[in-house]
Every structure is written in structure tokens, then in C-alpha cells.
Amino acid sequence: MNDGLRYTLLVMGAPYSRQASHSALRFGEALVAANHRLEGVFFYHDGVYNAARLMTPPQDEPRLASRWQALADASGARLMVCVASALKRGLLDAREAERHGVRGETLAPGFELAGLGQLVHATAISDRTLTFA
């Protein structure tokens, strides 16, 4: 049995405007199907918009958020969203919303706010790190 390699994905392109998220998602799905291990996906720069809770694409376009959540469920990978990039772009979990005194959490379920240190850690324990920008 091939144990496969451990991967970390870094996603920096905005969903629907760039290819980055779509390619990263398809790559993640493919590597899990090929018995590799996905340690984590880190969303940075405009990639944080992948975690927007209210993202509502047209019916005939890929539903990125639910596919990210399905990938995380299937692989055990963590969906980490850079907290500094996220907050200034309006993506907050309930705790950050309360802390900053604004109403409503905007981070989708299954995603978690994380620091860059968690990207460094994920890449350190992975055999491969791929960037999608």
C-alpha cells in the first residue's frame, strides 16, 4: 500500500475571478482520490473570499464553498483562513465579530481563522506545498 505524500495548498486567488481556487480545489480532490494526504488548505490574500459564508453562485457554476467543505470532510484537512487578510476583507467568525462589535459572522462553516504560523507549520510537516495564485 502506497502511503502517499502529504500536501499543503496555499490559495491566494479570489474565487470566480481567477482560476486559482478552482484549480486548487480540483487538485485537492484529485490528490485525495489518489490516496495522498491533504494536511491543510491555507487561504491568503484574495483567496480568503473562498470562505465567504454568503457566497451564492448561479446554479450552473461550481459551488466552491460546499466543495471545499466536502473536501475537508473527506480528507480531514483543515481549511485555514489568514486572520489578517480575512478581517480587513470583511470575513469574521462569531468571536471576531463580537470582539470588533460588528453584527453577523461572515465566515462559512468548516473554515477557521488562522495565523501565518499555521501555514508555516503545515508546510513544515508536508512533503509538498503548492501555491495557487
Added chain:
Amino acid sequence: MPDTPVSLLIVVRHAPHGTSWLREALDLALVGATFGCEVALHFCDEGVMALVEGQGAGALGQKGTAPTIDALSLYDIERLYVDESSLSDRGLDSEALAHEVEFAELAELVREFDRVFTF
């Protein structure tokens, strides 16, 4: 963290000010160094403009990046590499830069470092 931190090469390809690529590249460099990784930066294409002497914060109300680049050595990030042809293509040489740099081929650095992040 794992016992042996990985070495990180951060490649900067975008100019300062117009986008947040440079700032976010520097943030990763600083955090990597804080976590004990050996970190080096390689500036190529428009990225070489980040090192040009005499930059202000710009007109957009964003924080400038020059002070962060000045502070890299405090985080033990001493290795700043520049792609020489990116510099000469823009009519610049190392005299125009605010920092001591070394010229290096990206391919050689990619071989040397464990992980590469491109901004």
C-alpha cells in the same frame, strides 16, 4: 513545530504599492523567521522595485513596505537576492537599491531551499 524547521524562499515578483502582494510576502517572511525557519527573499520582475531607495508610503493610505524591509535583519533575514536582468531591464543597478543584495539565479535558490512561496 517539527524538530527541524524548513528553509523558506520567498519570491517577490510584484511591484510595491499597487497591490498587497509585497506586504503579504513580507508578513510570511517575518512569521517564518519567528518560527525558526531560515528565510531568504528573492526579488525578480517588477519585484525589484521594492528595493529601490527613497520610497514613501504611497498615496493610498496603506502602510509602506520599506520600513519592514529595513527591519528584516532584526528577524535574522539577511539574505536578499535580486535577479540581475530584472534590474537591468528597468535601467537600474545595485547602486539604486536601498539594501545590500546579492545576485542569484532563481533556479539555484529553488534547489537550495526546502519550500518556495511566490508572491
